[in-house]
Amino acid sequence: MLRGELNAADVLDPALRAAYARCRELNARDGKTYFLATRLLTPRQRPAVHALYGFARWADDIVDAPDPAISLDERGARLLRLDADLRAALRSGRSTHPVIAALADTAVRYAIDPQHFSDFMRSMRMDLTVAEYGTYEDLRDYMHGSAAVIGLQVLPVLGTVAPPDEAGPHAASLGIAFQLTNFLRDVGEDLDRHRIYLPQDLLAAHGVDRELLRWCRLHRRNDGRVRAAVRELAGTTREIYQHAARGVPMLYPVSRPCVETALLLYRGILDEIEATDCAVMHRRTVVPRGRKARALLPALARTAALRARRTPFPERRGALPGTVLP
Incomplete structure (x- = not known):
């Protein structure tokens, strides 16, 4: 399957194929x-999406290295080296790094704005020094680089039937909604990392502070506050999903089932959080397999129908961001 994907994407160089394979492993x-x-x-x-995700995961693994022997200073130094390697690769279009090579190739093929990667690295560095965010606007500043730009990076791969400037805000909202969902699901795990x-201000409005969260985590208990x-934050996240969903018809038809399914599955996490009365401090909410299957099967049928009609897709090399198609 991987060989077929790389052949379809016109990735023929053996070293580059290995780089894309590594990214796919990280995604899976x-x-x-x-x-x-x-x-x-x-x-x-698929290879381009795996490259974008694989790089994001690689950087995130540096920030959250499981080995406690790796100091904060060392993690910061590793991020700086990664950032320098990334900038060099984006200038040259190549790298010997096992993940950056695939990312650089994808950035060239899809003409992805390099600023998106700079913004992403800025947010990764924030994770080393920022343990909490005073307001939602402060959090949005962080999520611009950690989530919104991921949606903007992927948009050229998906292709659009609307001007990119119109589709872009919805793609950014999709990234933010996904990340907020993860934040809500992982409150306890993030607290273990002191974040x-x-x-x-949202917590304070409900009488919640760090000590209460720690107590709930330690005693595996919920608290009404x-x-x-x-x-409340789940409600905000649902509103952002609504904005993101309005961008799906702006995508190229063959890309829509993927995004629709991702929306459905991630919103399903919110449903499960609310179904458990927001018990997020001592358990990680997951979408049951049956629900995943019910979301996936109709999307597979739509995808098969589109491919049966041989819906064309623009050539990748040299394509412009968010290529507008007829």
Whole structure:
């Protein structure tokens, strides 16, 4: 399957094929819901999406290295080296780094704005020094680089039937909604890393502070004040999903089933959080397999129908960001 995807994407160089394969491994290992949705893309699109996700995961693994012997200073130094290698690769279009090589190739093929990667690295550095965010606007500043730009990076791969400037805000909202969903699901795990991604003013409005969160985590208990704060942010996240969903018809038809399914699955995480009365402090919410299957099967049928009609897709090399198609 991987060989067919790389052939379809016109990735022929052996070293580059190995780089894309590594990115695909990272996506399959750590982004199970996301990886499942990418199966609905055309084989030609998948390597690029894996490259973008693989690089993001690589950087995130530096920030959250599981080995406690790796100091904060060392993590910062590794991020700086990664950033320098990335900038050099984006200038030259190549790299010997096992993940950056695929990313640089994808950036060239799809003419992705290099600023998106700079913004992403800025947010990764923030994770080393920022443990909480005072307001939602402060959090949005962080999420611009950690989530919104991911949607903007992927947009040229998906292709659009609307001007890119119109589709871009919806793609950015999709990235933010996904990340907020992860923040809500992972409150307890993030607290173990001494981070709180729920805005402090939102928590304070419900009488929640770090000590209460720690108590809930330690004693595996819920608290009504925490549940209320989670419920409010979940409502905000649903509104952002609504904005993101309005961008789906702006995508190239063959890309829509993938994004629709990702939306459905991630919103399903919110549903499960609310179904458990927002018990996020001591358990990681997942979407049941049956629900995943019910979301995936209709999307597979739509994808098969589009491919049966041999819906064309623009040539990748030299394509412009968010290529507008007839």
